[in-house]
Amino acid sequence: MAWKTLDDMELSGKVVLTRVDINVPVEAGKVTDATRIERIAPTVKDILAKGGKPVLLAHFGRPKGKVVPEMSLRMTLPALEKVLGVPVAFAEDCVGDVAEKAIADLPPGSVLLLENTRFHAEEEKNDPAFAKAMAAIGDVYCNDAFSAAHRAHASTEGIARLLPACAGRLMQAELSALEKALGAPERPVVAVVGGAKVSTKLELLGNLIDKVDSIVIGGGMANTFLAAQGIDVGKSLCEHDMTGTAQEIMAKSEAANCTLVLPTDVVIAREFKANAPHEIVAANACPADAMILDAGPATIAQIALVFEAAKTIVWNGPLGAFEIAPFNAATDAAAKRAAALTKAGRVLTVAGGGDTVAALNASGAAEDFTYVSTAGGAFLEWLEGKVLPGVAALEQS
Missing domain, CATH: 3.40.50.1260 (Phosphoglycerate kinase, N-terminal domain)
Structure with a gap:
């Protein structure tokens, strides 16, 4: 196992940029199947238990680098709060001053969800400057989105090279299962x-x-x-x-x-x-x-x-x-x-x-x-x- 897990990281007082997959089905602005949200819960809860600040990075739909209101991650907040059992704040952007202020204002024991990474065209291009701007708001990077691991995007690949990085619990479980199935x-x-x-x-x-x-x-x-x-x-x-x-x-x-x-x-x-x-x-x-x-x-x-x-x-x-x-x-x-x-x-x-x-x-x-x-x-x-x-x-x- 050449990758680190949450057990290998010092998280107390750290901003943990956590890439998750909450690209969930939605009807009339409400989440209809929270399975993907349920699967990230162990990672978020472990980060909180270790004294870290979980800041969630995620995509939703295919906005193709533009701000599309119907593809805002804001609509997932009620489902996130229900599953995680803690307050979840929201920031209107995933980089820059807006994200930085939201992180600074985040109360202990809470989670912050950043807006759809794909609202920026630079995300899918894995633009180095965009990855750097994203990394600048955090201390540690945790990838818990195996489902997006085949994409070389800024939030899945670029940022992992700029911060101390580890796998979240879902990613860890997935990779361990696959290793047992075909690796060895x-x-x-x-x-x-x-x-x-x-x-x-x-x-x-x-x-x-x-x-x-x-x-x-x-x-x-x-x-x-x-x-x-x-x-x-x-x-x-x-x-x-x-x-x-x-x-x-x-x-x-x-x-x-x-x-x-x-x-x-x-x-x-x-x-x-x-x-x-x-x-x-x-x-x-x-x-x-x-x-x-x-x-x-x-x-x-x-x-x-x-x-x-x-x-x-x-x-x-x-x-x-x-x-x-x-x-x-x-x-x-x-x-x-x-x-x-x-x-x-x-x-x-x-x-x-x-x-x-x-x-x-x-x-x-x-x-x-x-x-x-x-x-x-x-x-x-x-x-x-x-x-x-x-x-x-x-x-x-």
């Missing part, structure tokens, strides 16, 4: 890779082949791999122009001794709607007028056996059209099996990215996974083996 995992390691398109997961599959023992492929992606084997997938979602690439992936996985688990039976329907008439057929027996919408029971049983032998499971993407019944069956069953094995202490499970969180929540299995990341793009880029600027800056701090 207990084997065998199984990756579940689902979703609609092979083309969006090429880098992910390329990186995983050399790091895991098995890859379970599901969703529309699996149809492309079936087609690559000369199987007719009817009207299924399938990237026929990617079958050559799928063949290359199959060859690479064989050379690397990484087993690809593809559907042996599938659930088909003639229309894509909830409770549409459907049937189970062999993976190579999809009628020309039907579409594959989920993996079948024999495939679910096969996945369960792969999970039984695993010590680590990394999950990204659903196994079928999980949004509508009954095509959520494979995702739900596999998720529940992984969750049960985790609860029994037999496997470490780390999941995240895209529809994964929604799929695991829908199955009711998420709470029993070892770690479920809400980071989306950053989680996916980490799985792809890419360097995340926000993490690299902490390591070099």
Whole structure:
């Protein structure tokens, strides 16, 4: 672990510029889901307990460097105060005199939220002068926004090089979970890779082949791999122009001794709607007028056996059209099996990215996974083996 945590920092009397992700859903000016706010609470409370002044840096939406009133972070104040249980003050800017005065006026035991960093065009450009102006108002930098760590912005990367820097509790948990899952995992390691398109997961599959023992492929992606084997997938979602690439992936996985688990039976329907008439057929027996919408029971049983032998499971993407019944069956069953094995202490499970969180929540299995990341793009880029600027800056701090 090359980065520091809050435990390594002296915070008493210090202004702790804390980068958080509170880019939460809002309707009619009110926060409708406070999950991201709840996840930063341990960091903020620890800073307060150590005598520090938590000053929150965050973005909201895509204002593209302009002040957009509807994207002001002010609307998150009631939710922040409710979750944190302390007064939260607000400053109309994240740099300069306005921010400095708000920090000077902040009563002990309170939190300060600075206005949307993206109201400044210099933020996304990672402008050195802007990062310096931001750093000038604080004593210590704490990054608790893993979800923004794949962005080289002033508040995620630039500032970390200018102040004593550490990871917040959420960032620490995320990085620790990922390290256990792929950095130094207990084997065998199984990756579940689902979703609609092979083309969006090429880098992910390329990186995983050399790091895991098995890859379970599901969703529309699996149809492309079936087609690559000369199987007719009817009207299924399938990237026929990617079958050559799928063949290359199959060859690479064989050379690397990484087993690809593809559907042996599938659930088909003639229309894509909830409770549409459907049937189970062999993976190579999809009628020309039907579409594959989920993996079948024999495939679910096969996945369960792969999970039984695993010590680590990394999950990204659903196994079928999980949004509508009954095509959520494979995702739900596999998720529940992984969750049960985790609860029994037999496997470490780390999941995240895209529809994964929604799929695991829908199955009711998420709470029993070892770690479920809400980071989306950053989680996916980490799985792809890419360097995340926000993490690299902490390591070099």
